[in-house]
Amino acid sequence: MILTIALSYSQSIALNYNSTGTGQNITANFSFDIKKSELGFGLGYTISTLAHPDNQYNVFYKRQFATEPLHHLNLNLFYHRYVFPNLDHINIFLFYDFQGKHSAARNVINSPLDDVIYHGPYYWLDNTIGLGFNVNIIGNWYVQQKIGAGGHFIIPSNKDASRVDSEMYFINNFHWEIIGLLNIGIVYKL
Numbered sequence: 001m002i003l004t005i006a007l008s009y010s011q012s013i014a015l016n017y018n019s020t021g022t023g024q025n026i027t028a029n030f031s032f033d034i035k036k037s038e039l040g041f042g043l044g045y046t047i048s049t050l051a052h053p054d055n056q057y058n059v060f061y062k063r064q065f066a067t068e069p070l071h072h073l074n075l076n077l078f079y080h081r082y083v084f085p086n087l088d089h090i091n092i093f094l095f096y097d098f099q100g101k102h103s104a105a106r107n108v109i110n111s112p113l114d115d116v117i118y119h120g121p122y123y124w125l126d127n128t129i130g131l132g133f134n135v136n137i138i139g140n141w142y143v144q145q146k147i148g149a150g151g152h153f154i155i156p157s158n159k160d161a162s163r164v165d166s167e168m169y170f171i172n173n174f175h176w177e178i179i180g181l182l183n184i185g186i187v188y189k190l
Helices: 001-007
Strands: 011-019 024-034 037-047 073-082 090-109 115-138 141-156 175-189
Touching: 011 037, 024 073, 037 090, 090 141, 115 175
Parallel strands: none
Antiparallel strands: 011 024, 011 175, 024 037, 037 073, 073 090, 090 115, 115 141, 141 175
């Protein structure tokens, strides 16, 4: 019965690049259309970079860093509400996007030695809303773009991780920051 219900809706698969307040990731998504909406989920790979994108002394902004293979895992859930559903080659939508991750943070402390500190690990919960569109390029292939704003929540997980001193937390409880989301991807409608 579940298979019959799932097959009765239009479905899509996508490969997306996301840049959020925690960092960057590549995510593979599966979604299905329900009337004027699209509901989807995906799994992704968080990209940990050794170079910091700025020197603003941020503790968490763009500081997510995977110290173990499982820390690269990224869970993505999203909802799109189409604004102008009758356009031929473009689908404009409002969206809500959730990304959940579990990993440490990496900071460089300005000292004579430029010491690197790994702290956490934390649960990183990104929540963004915004505007996006799908543009038909050929046949069932679409280019997708999303831009939005929201907040991410950083919650200590109290778990051990390699290269991380679990006793050294920059925060001991819930913390949040305002973030943005930039997404670009390729979509194939089944």
